[in-house]
Amino acid sequence: MSLVEKCHRYEEAIKLWRSYRVATEADIDHRLENFRILFAYNSSKIENDAITYSDTREIFENGRVLNYTGSPRAMFELFNQRTCYAFLKPKLASKEPLTIALIKEIHGVLTGGTYDERRYVELGERPGEFKKHDYVTGIAEVGSLPEDVESDLAELLDELADYGDKNEDKNRNTLKAAAYFHARFEYIHPFADGNGRVGRTLLNYYLMIHDHPPVIIYDEDKLAYYDALSRYDEDEDLAPMTAFLKRQTERTWNKALERGRQCDDNGNGYT
Numbered sequence: 001m002s003l004v005e006k007c008h009r010y011e012e013a014i015k016l017w018r019s020y021r022v023a024t025e026a027d028i029d030h031r032l033e034n035f036r037i038l039f040a041y042n043s044s045k046i047e048n049d050a051i052t053y054s055d056t057r058e059i060f061e062n063g064r065v066l067n068y069t070g071s072p073r074a075m076f077e078l079f080n081q082r083t084c085y086a087f088l089k090p091k092l093a094s095k096e097p098l099t100i101a102l103i104k105e106i107h108g109v110l111t112g113g114t115y116d117e118r119r120y121v122e123l124g125e126r127p128g129e130f131k132k133h134d135y136v137t138g139i140a141e142v143g144s145l146p147e148d149v150e151s152d153l154a155e156l157l158d159e160l161a162d163y164g165d166k167n168e169d170k171n172r173n174t175l176k177a178a179a180y181f182h183a184r185f186e187y188i189h190p191f192a193d194g195n196g197r198v199g200r201t202l203l204n205y206y207l208m209i210h211d212h213p214p215v216i217i218y219d220e221d222k223l224a225y226y227d228a229l230s231r232y233d234e235d236e237d238l239a240p241m242t243a244f245l246k247r248q249t250e251r252t253w254n255k256a257l258e259r260g261r262q263c264d265d266n267g268n269g270y271t
Helices: 003-019 025-031 035-045 053-062 072-093 100-111 117-122 146-166 170-188 195-209 219-235 239-265
Strands: none
Touching: 003 239, 025 072, 035 053, 035 072, 035 195, 035 219, 053 072, 072 100, 072 195, 100 146, 100 195, 146 170, 170 195, 170 219, 170 239, 219 239
């Protein structure tokens, strides 16, 4: 596939998403019925090998898993993903802007019950609260100091708002802004645990409130994902993350695009 064709496929994904005219919670449920399960499965499995697709689907569809003998943490993480989806639906429908308070709420929902004894008891860390101790991540050992986390996040949110106000070609550059937001959030590493799951959820929240299709970062592509994050950590090079997210967007919506093309052949496709 040529570069032109690949660019066209990404633009098609945007066009398809906008053709859905997602405006209500019911619209979100309809358009993300299977996406929400695949996103929860892949986002959790990237950092927890105990996660399975069958368990994820059972929890999302039935609210339970029968005869489960696996990791308790894996169950907490999956139930939390389901709860977080429900928590964010009305906010997505109203396009509530990202704030420090919302970021902390999302973290609280996604990590409730998952902190180990050392973090919770010995270190006093809590879901929904910024880290109290200095944790670093990645090969470059990045991460804001605990006392700088809130100001660093506030600066990041201000940068995003300023970018949106000044950028006339929002359609073309929303993904680049989202890539910067995600890479910078992971660089700041604001919480004691759960930064990856929270960051990927925030990435999709940002995309959706800006009328762009949400994206699944697939577990089998996590090495390329980590490499893109490392390139930003080491050199502030955003191009690898932007290119990676574009590829993942194309992969995420490829089947829907194929179905859309088949419908279009019959005169009923998206416009």
